[in-house]
Amino acid sequence: MTKTLLDIYNRLHAHFGPQHWWPAENPFEVMIGAILTQNTAWSNVEKAIANLKRRKLLSPRKIERIHPRTLAVAIRPSGFYNEKAKKLKAFIKFLISFTGGNINKLRSNGTALLRKKLLGIKGIGEETADSILLYALNKPIFVVDAYTKRVFTRHKLISKDAAYGEIQRFFMNNLPRRVKLFNEYHALIVEAGKNYCKKNNPLCKICPLKDFKYDKNMV
DNA sequence: CACCAGGCAAGTA
């Protein structure tokens, strides 16, 4: 039952190799990056993060105190900077009120509670919440994004109109609940989506999943 | 020039 999704994972991993996500120095940086990368190329997020580091702003207390306009200027390269400045402030406000900015204390809470809390913050939706849970807090939850939907729809493994939660359950119900696996799998899907499952290229000849024989009853 | 990128919330019908 869990065999086929694992087979796809193995195929992708053999092709692309380990992805080393999330590229950041610490969990706090992961959380900031998760917000900054919303609908934005990662290369632009890197510039914004570098600006924050250069200005010594990459800490809960600094972002708590800084004026939104100043914060917006620093994160400008990541786009939607006024919106994202608000989002960062809202997230930090939650973080400080909830655990005083202590990440370990944050991590000591259950996944379901944390997810609910994160979704209550203006600017954090399901993907961002799950990215924070998995990549910053090491919680076993599967991250779904546009690539996940595109790749698995193209390969006819999920329906076109599947909601976020359905797709997430599809993976979580059919894979061993391991943080490392969820981490690597999502990153590999992103890599596959970037490289192969593009628009105008649905039948890519070198797609690593091209000749993959899947079982219709895999789930 | 157009299109896209590791989304989300608010508005409309």
Add this chain to the structure above:
DNA sequence: TACTTGCATGGT
């Protein structure tokens, strides 16, 4: 509920 639109930079 199911679309649509605003938000914005930087790479191809």
